[in-house]
Amino acid sequence: MLNALAQLGRVGIGMLERLGRGHLLLLGILRGLPDLLPRPGLLIKQIYSVGVLSILIISVSGLFVGMVLGLQGYYILSQFGAEQTLGVMVAASLVRELGPVVAALLFAGRAGSALTAEIGLMKATEQLSGLEMMAVDPIRRVLTPRFLAGFISMPLLAALFSALGVLGGYFVGVGLLGVDDGAFWAQMQAKIDLHEDVFNGAIKSVVFGLVCTWIALFQGFDAVPTSEGVSRATTRTVVHSSLAVLGLDFILTALMFGD
Amino acid sequence: MVESVDSQVPLVSIRGLRFSRGSRVIFDGVDIDIPRGKITAIMGPSGTGKTTLLKLIGGQLRPSAGTILVDGQDIHRLGNRDLYRLRMRMGMLFQSGALLTDIDVFENVAYPLREHTNLSPSMIRKLVLLKLEAVGLRGARELMPSELSGGMARRVALARAMVLDPMMIMYDEPFTGQDPISMGVLVELIRALNDASRLSSIIVSHDVQETAAIADLIYVISNGKVIESGGPEAMINSELAWTRQFMQGLADGPVPFHYPAAELADDLLGGAC
Ligand SMILES: Nc1ncnc2c1ncn2[C@@H]1O[C@H](COP(=O)(O)OP(=O)(O)O)[C@@H](O)[C@H]1O
Ligand SMILES: [Mg+2]
Numbered sequence: 244m245l246n247a248l249a250q251l252g253r254v255g256i257g258m259l260e261r262l263g264r265g266h267l268l269l270l271g272i273l274r275g276l277p278d279l280l281p282r283p284g285l286l287i288k289q290i291y292s293v294g295v296l297s298i299l300i301i302s303v304s305g306l307f308v309g310m311v312l313g314l315q316g317y318y319i320l321s322q323f324g325a326e327q328t329l330g331v332m333v334a335a336s337l338v339r340e341l342g343p344v345v346a347a348l349l350f351a352g353r354a355g356s357a358l359t360a361e362i363g364l365m366k367a368t369e370q371l372s373g374l375e376m377m378a379v380d381p382i383r384r385v386l387t388p389r390f391l392a393g394f395i396s397m398p399l400l401a402a403l404f405s406a407l408g409v410l411g412g413y414f415v416g417v418g419l420l421g422v423d424d425g426a427f428w429a430q431m432q433a434k435i436d437l438h439e440d441v442f443n444g445a446i447k448s449v450v451f452g453l454v455c456t457w458i459a460l461f462q463g464f465d466a467v468p469t470s471e472g473v474s475r476a477t478t479r480t481v482v483h484s485s486l487a488v489l490g491l492d493f494i495l496t497a498l499m500f501g502d
Numbered sequence: 503m504v505e506s507v508d509s510q511v512p513l514v515s516i517r518g519l520r521f522s523r524g525s526r527v528i529f530d531g532v533d534i535d536i537p538r539g540k541i542t543a544i545m546g547p548s549g550t551g552k553t554t555l556l557k558l559i560g561g562q563l564r565p566s567a568g569t570i571l572v573d574g575q576d577i578h579r580l581g582n583r584d585l586y587r588l589r590m591r592m593g594m595l596f597q598s599g600a601l602l603t604d605i606d607v608f609e610n611v612a613y614p615l616r617e618h619t620n621l622s623p624s625m626i627r628k629l630v631l632l633k634l635e636a637v638g639l640r641g642a643r644e645l646m647p648s649e650l651s652g653g654m655a656r657r658v659a660l661a662r663a664m665v666l667d668p669m670m671i672m673y674d675e676p677f678t679g680q681d682p683i684s685m686g687v688l689v690e691l692i693r694a695l696n697d698a699s700r701l702s703s704i705i706v707s708h709d710v711q712e713t714a715a716i717a718d719l720i721y722v723i724s725n726g727k728v729i730e731s732g733g734p735e736a737m738i739n740s741e742l743a744w745t746r747q748f749m750q751g752l753a754d755g756p757v758p759f760h761y762p763a764a765e766l767a768d769d770l771l772g773g774a775c
Contacts, residue, residue, distance in 0.1 A: 369598050376594040
């Protein structure tokens, strides 16, 4: 009994310690931002590997999710004779929820896991120690550019996801199921609010981008420097990021729309 | 030329060093002096903490007690800025080379120059090519680290460690896993570099023959303590049975061949548990 309690305490302390290290790391990363100004090349390279390389999976998924929304939405709305509002339904669900959330989940799986593996391997192969011994701070040189790249890429990827989703809904709704073309767009224009919908969705994806990139970098930096340690850290990145995104989405939604 | 500290004073001076990982004590009161301009070897079996010692000297790990003076400065009491300034004068060759895998050989060697100097691109090019020439790899400048053999990677890392003209270079197991030719090349290089550039070298290794061939001074460590120190000859013909066993590579001696176990017969016949 007492043993179990001590065990619990140890686990708790371990978790708090990790949390503390995570925040210290974030602080170190943010402190490196001014250092990045004279070296735009570092950032561009990372935006390419974190953002540009995620475009394909985000686009294809966005298209499919939009098409499914078109089918399901049409089925329900047509029962009430409200097919013309299909555009609103598709756009609102994408911009408010599915765009930021699904894009973030995909981002964690594609870019986040890659970041963790890369940093973890750099640690395991002593590249980070090597930088330190060359009097170069690995946090500033290696982590900060990757962090900023994730932070910038995520909202853009979420926007791309939503845009392609709307197109997917359009193909299915207007192209296949015969919803009126003009009504689809006109209703969407009238009902989707810049502040309520688009702006709030953008805030979500900014938060998700920050959290996913932070988790990925921390897991890599904190990984046990062996092949097993790196693979476990990569798994943890995906699990923790997904849970964080879904949990934060609930909180943010409650704050934004729950009046 | 004015020396920052009297050249009689050791370059690195370790006193009463203690360090543990978790409950495991790795160093328990170690005193080591590394003289200037010489090649000093620190030898001991695998897992005694040789790599750890280099990381302590480089200020990457903190001892739980004791001091390490590098060129007269207590490395664990320096602020970040001073620590980084001191590290610019210390080169370290990691066991794996630790080259940055996303840039080519030339850029790896140029990296410290780009970070710490404002030299013009043409000047950087000249310096990098000279250092690569010194390790015989000027022709390999466009290769990526993944295209290098282990020995080549270590030589590139050596060029990188030298590019800021440091006062000392620390080598972590430079000979391990090398074929005889690249081993010979490395032995020659380390000796030549040390003598040509008024460098001080620290070699950490368990490869007795190669290390004894080039070291001026050898420290033998085991179980967290310095067992003995002296010139290579003296170490090989040491009075201490332990040092003799290690230096001559005898299978049995004070360090038993067998991991502690019950009697073999009991183990084979028993099975009663
Ligand atoms: N990051 C680490 N965490 C925990 N223990 C470590 C770590 N690095 C090394 N050790 C342990 O410290 C001891 C000394 O390691 P090391 O300095 O690498 O030995 P050597 O270089 O002499 O082979 C080993 O027993 C090793 O298991
Ligand atoms: Mg080692």
